[in-house]
Amino acid sequence: MKELEYAILIMMMKNGVIILNVLKKFNCYLIIISMILILSVPVYAKSPNISGASGILMERNSGRILYKNNINKKLPMASTTKIMTALVALENGNLDDIVKIDKNSVGVEGSSIYLYKREKISLEDLLYGLMLRSGNDSAVAIANHIGGSVDNFIKMMNKKAKKIGAYKTNFTNPHGLHNNNHYTTAYDLALITRAAMKNKKFRDICKTKLWVSNREKNKYFYNKNKTLWQYGGGDGVKIGYTRVAGRCLVSSATKDNMQLIAVVLNDYSWFNDCYNLFDYGFKNYTPMVIYSQDQYIRSIPICNGKKGYVPIVAGKDFIIPLTDGEKGKIKTIIKSPENLNAPVSKGQKIGKIEAYLNGNLIGSAPLLTNRDIKEKGTFDKIMDYIKNIF
Structure with missing residues (x-):
């Protein structure tokens, strides 16, 4: 009977050490997880106070x-x-x-x-x-x-x-x-x-x-x-x-x-x-380039022009200061006409790019045409007419 009691006692002691080791490891993991969670919480910059009116x-x-x-x-x-x-x-x-x-x-x-x-x-x-x-x-x-x-x-x-x-x-x-x-x-x-x-x-x-x-x-x-x-x-x-x-x-x-x-x-x-x-x-805040000057944006169809389309580009560097948390949240909207009538001059302002953050407008840049498009002459118009017939 005593031998059985000793055996049970030894088993309990061994299990206790094992449990203690597990708890130690578990606490260690808790500490690590807590540190990760703390470090991953976004830190928001405190806005300064001024004494002025x-x-x-x-x-x-x-x-x-x-x-x-x-x-x-x-x-x-x-x-x-x-x-x-x-x-x-x-x-x-x-x-x-x-x-x-x-x-x-x-x-x-x-x-x-x-x-x-x-x-x-x-x-x-x-x-x-x-x-x-x-x-x-x-x-x-x-x-x-x-x-x-x-x-x-x-x-x-x-x-x-x-x-x-x-x-x-x-x-x-x-x-x-x-x-x-x-x-x-x-x-x-x-x-x-x-x-x-x-x-x-x-x-x-x-x-x-x-x-x-x-x-x-x-x-x-x-x-x-x-x-x-x-x-x-x-x-x-x-x-x-x-x-x-x-x-x-x-x-x-x-x-x-x-x-x-x-x-x-x-x-x-x-x-x-x-x-x-x-x-x-x-x-x-750090400056973020939304578009660079002369960067191609899209092409717009030209009516009665010697070329069917004109490329439009950003009229200037479009740079906005952003916090780290704001990066990736910018939405841009291109505002330009569906088509243009010839003639078109290079550098002609025909719209703008707008940047929005959380639904609020925070900046804009002009859109410009990047080449001249001449209007079709009489001969071009006649040839177009003939092509449409045949």
Whole structure:
């Protein structure tokens, strides 16, 4: 009997070791499985917080909004006004123009490049003084030169704003000194900046740290925008401040072939907030090529043409910033006519490609014809008629 009890005890001990080993292995597997599950859970980037009344982060190429906070709230924008002043001047003036300074451009309130009556200065120097030193006197001189008067120049500014799509913006002056009817939104200001940044000379001015003007005195214009020194890849763009508007900043930075525009209005932590927005954008988004410029899209039938079809291509590089989780979820729609009538010219815009993410439009690119198609002549039409008979 005792021998049987010993045998049972030994078996229980052996089974206990086996069970213990199994449990140890099982726990090990549980730990491994838990780690896999934890690592496979998608990590969502935390959206940054800003201290300003409104703010936006926009990718320049596509115009996609990567961050937004009260972006349609109408607010004063102080000297960030001068982005539009510079854009209108660059599109309507000649950099080599020599501007004779009148009394109305002297002694303007606020920031100044210290113009003096009857001074002769180039439009180029005035633009650098406008953007780097935020000269209000420079803004008035530019407005008088380009528009013939400040009032007419303001009309040009407002017309350009509507053309860009900045429908909630109204300018009453070219410099940004406070007026109750002088306002914009973070979204509109990003649109205006995006349009301005397409101009190479504007980009060159914004990223210049020091400009030596062709003047006898007050010739050195140092850029007030600390983005150029403090943030890697910083491109400018413009700072602004009035007591009512608070601290306003439009900044731009470029990394890995992606340029971001950050706008904050009435923000006491203006530079830090813009830098945090940049960090968020560059960390979480990468540019993805949807279509390349001149990439073949499809062919469209031609009526009465010497060729039966014309190929259409993407009119520009179609690149959109995406998070890792968004890649593979883009849907594109080709919007083009079913057919075209000859003649057709190469480069003719005939539609567009639209990209959608989760049902929302996030970008578009034009569609162009990539060759000339001549209309059939009388002889061609006769031959077609004969072929149809026989």
